[in-house]
Amino acid sequence: MIRDLLALAFGNACLVAAGHGVLRAVGLRPAYADLPWALGVAYLAGAAVVGVLSSALLVLGLALTWWQIVLLCGAVFAVGLARRGTLRQPVRAGTAGWTRVLPLGTFLALSILAVDLAVQPIWTDDAWSIWAAKANSIAALGGLDPSLLSSAGVFNADYPLLVPVLELVALRFCGIPNELVPLQLGLVFLAFPAALVALLRDRARPVVLWTVALAVSVAPSLQIQAASAVADVPLAVFFALAGVTGWRWVEEGEGAMLGLAASFGAAAVATKVEGGVFVVLLVVGLAVAALRLGRPLRALVATALAIAVSALPWVVWARVHGLGNAYSDGGGAGAVDLAAAVDRVPRAAFAIARELADPSSWLALALLAAGAALLGLRRPGARGAALFTCFVGLASLVALVGVYWTTPLDFEFHIATSARRVVTAPLLFAAAMAPLLLASGRR
Amino acid sequence: MLNLPAEPGTVGVVLLALGALVALLVFAPLLERVGAEVGGRRGERAPSWLVAGALAVTVAGAPFGLWRVVEDIRKTAPITPEHARYVGAETKRIDGELVERVAALIPRNATYGVVVSEGAYEEIREGLPYWLGFALLPRRQARDARGAEWIVAWGGTPASLGIRARPPQLVGRNRLADREPVYVAEAAS
Numbered sequence: 144m145i146r147d148l149l150a151l152a153f154g155n156a157c158l159v160a161a162g163h164g165v166l167r168a169v170g171l172r173p174a175y176a177d178l179p180w181a182l183g184v185a186y187l188a189g190a191a192v193v194g195v196l197s198s199a200l201l202v203l204g205l206a207l208t209w210w211q212i213v214l215l216c217g218a219v220f221a222v223g224l225a226r227r228g229t230l231r232q233p234v235r236a237g238t239a240g241w242t243r244v245l246p247l248g249t250f251l252a253l254s255i256l257a258v259d260l261a262v263q264p265i266w267t268d269d270a271w272s273i274w275a276a277k278a279n280s281i282a283a284l285g286g287l288d289p290s291l292l293s294s295a296g297v298f299n300a301d302y303p304l305l306v307p308v309l310e311l312v313a314l315r316f317c318g319i320p321n322e323l324v325p326l327q328l329g330l331v332f333l334a335f336p337a338a339l340v341a342l343l344r345d346r347a348r349p350v351v352l353w354t355v356a357l358a359v360s361v362a363p364s365l366q367i368q369a370a371s372a373v374a375d376v377p378l379a380v381f382f383a384l385a386g387v388t389g390w391r392w393v394e395e396g397e398g399a400m401l402g403l404a405a406s407f408g409a410a411a412v413a414t415k416v417e418g419g420v421f422v423v424l425l426v427v428g429l430a431v432a433a434l435r436l437g438r439p440l441r442a443l444v445a446t447a448l449a450i451a452v453s454a455l456p457w458v459v460w461a462r463v464h465g466l467g468n469a470y471s472d473g474g475g476a477g478a479v480d481l482a483a484a485v486d487r488v489p490r491a492a493f494a495i496a497r498e499l500a501d502p503s504s505w506l507a508l509a510l511l512a513a514g515a516a517l518l519g520l521r522r523p524g525a526r527g528a529a530l531f532t533c534f535v536g537l538a539s540l541v542a543l544v545g546v547y548w549t550t551p552l553d554f555e556f557h558i559a560t561s562a563r564r565v566v567t568a569p570l571l572f573a574a575a576m577a578p579l580l581l582a583s584g585r586r
Numbered sequence: 587m588l589n590l591p592a593e594p595g596t597v598g599v600v601l602l603a604l605g606a607l608v609a610l611l612v613f614a615p616l617l618e619r620v621g622a623e624v625g626g627r628r629g630e631r632a633p634s635w636l637v638a639g640a641l642a643v644t645v646a647g648a649p650f651g652l653w654r655v656v657e658d659i660r661k662t663a664p665i666t667p668e669h670a671r672y673v674g675a676e677t678k679r680i681d682g683e684l685v686e687r688v689a690a691l692i693p694r695n696a697t698y699g700v701v702v703s704e705g706a707y708e709e710i711r712e713g714l715p716y717w718l719g720f721a722l723l724p725r726r727q728a729r730d731a732r733g734a735e736w737i738v739a740w741g742g743t744p745a746s747l748g749i750r751a752r753p754p755q756l757v758g759r760n761r762l763a764d765r766e767p768v769y770v771a772e773a774a775s
Binding site: 241242248251252255256258259262263264265266267268270271272275276279280283284288290291294295296297298320322348349350351354357358361363366367370371502506507510511514515518522581 | 587619624632636637644651659669671673678700715718720724
């Protein structure tokens with residue numbers, strides 16, 4: 144176990160190094176002692192970019208062995224080192240007085256969760272039938288094997304590759320079979336509160352920022368999903384960070400933030416199918432907000448194109464090899480009489496609303512997200528951010544209602560087994576925006 | 587979380603009550619301190635109420651939530667790595683040890699088909715093909731069992747489930763359901 148933990152730490156240190164390369168490439172150079180940046184943002188940026196690039200490399204025929212992962216991380220780090228021009232060092236800001244208890248509480252909650260992740264087996268349906276099956280097949284067969292992925296035993300074979308790639312880090316560095324896969328995947332969630340604090344601390348008040356971080360850390364549904372080794376929490380993390388960094392670009396025009404938004408947005412698309420829809424809505428929201436502020440759209444269009452291109456290799460490969468999923472295997476939306484099934488729309492909307500309003504799932508998180516959005520709409524300095532948050536969040540939820548309306552699967556079964564998970568990304572995005580919505584008094 | 591307590595129990599109820607009590611007690615001082623930090627427009631108290639309220643809800647619920655995680659750790663940590671490999675099967679009433687014995691009989695580069703008795707539990711009928719797809723990697727599962735090199739028959743012999751095969755080998759009986767027999771056979775050439 145100790146040997147495996149050390150090997151896992153080495154593999155993830157490579158992702159952190161890659162993340163520092165990404166940060167330098169977009170024009171940022173955080174101090175190594177600045178842990179929220181050095182471990183939080185850098186880790187997630189590394190996981191995002193290495194995950195997206197690895198998906199393409201798998202399609203090109205690589206096996207993604209441990210040394211190939213090391214080389215890839217080294218290459219991403221080297222790209223950052225090669226960047227010319229001045230790099231901005233993010234400002235450092237701490238907590239003072241009683242608010243110090245908030246980061247301590249966050250750290251305590253995440254530490255307990257980390258122990259739980261380390262002892263957690265892969266046991267939920269989706270964890271073994273979709274994600275671990277794909278990661279293990281890549282490890283066992285030395286890369287993507289279309290005949291295996293199109294065989295009857297692989298569920299939702301055309302789902303994207305980022306989560307299997309992250310699981311491969313555990314499988315390649317520790318060996319298979321490996322019981323540390325849930326911890327490996329859970330690191331994305333463990334890093335999120337620190338990353339959010341780092342990205343917003345020069346803009347939001349510490350007490351608000353750490354309240355959101357603490358609320359995220361102790362939200363039961365997020366903890367349970369993180370321990371389930373499924374893709375919804377990684378999707379939510381990447382989507383939320385793409386939204387926050389994208390909005391910071393709209394507000395301040397800082398190219399580094401748009402670069403990070405591109406990385407996190409591409410990762411969201413490479414994590415789950417609905418990530419593509421969410422990111423399209425995010426880009427539309429950013430474009431409208433940028434136009435209102437008179438910001439040129441060239442950079443945003445380039446970002447959107449880069450995200451689309453990053454998704455192409457896997458989409459084309461999966462299509463060429465005829466991979467499908469439960470939705471397409473059931474005949475897709477064409478198998479449903481939409482007029483006859485229109486009663487599903489209010490039922491799905493109600494189910495989604497009920498999940499979001501359940502305090503036993505989210506404790507204070509949904510309250511914070513909704514309250515901050517409503518307050519932001521009333522405050523002149525935060526109205527733009529609030530409109531953006533409401534548009535992206537609500538449009539994402541509407542998209543989910545559309546999926547349930549058109550599902551060829553058994554409606555009740557589909558909604559009962561997925562509604563609690565799929566609302567995670569829109570909710571975490573809205574919660575991540577909350578510190579900005581409550582920050583207008585400062586600037 | 588595999589062993590998350592389904593019900594709060596006495597300890598959980600006490601923690602929830604204590605959390606709620608502490609939240610009530612600290613709310614007023616929290617509101618004052620958060621108000622001093624958050625400020626906002628003159629006369630605008632709503633942001634302070636929102637943040638202090640969120641903190642109070644967190645204080646109320648977090649001790650119970652974290653206790654549940656600790657309970658999960660306490661019950662999940664003793665699971666051996668060998669058992670951890672097939673805990674997922676057990677959630678579907680599939681005896682994972684049997685599947686490991688099946689894996690020992692089918693060559694790694696072979697294809698196999700799965701047939702399940704109509705009398706088996708629905709969880710088994712729906713979950714078994716995907717569990718085998720995961721647990722028997724890198725063996726490939728055929729979409730039609732009649733075209734496979736090997737047959738895994740769950741709940742009866744291949745012949746009784748409508749598949750021609752060589753004389754089957756009884757792998758064992760499923761301890762997690764009705765002790766239905768599980769057979770492996772090479773397909774009839």
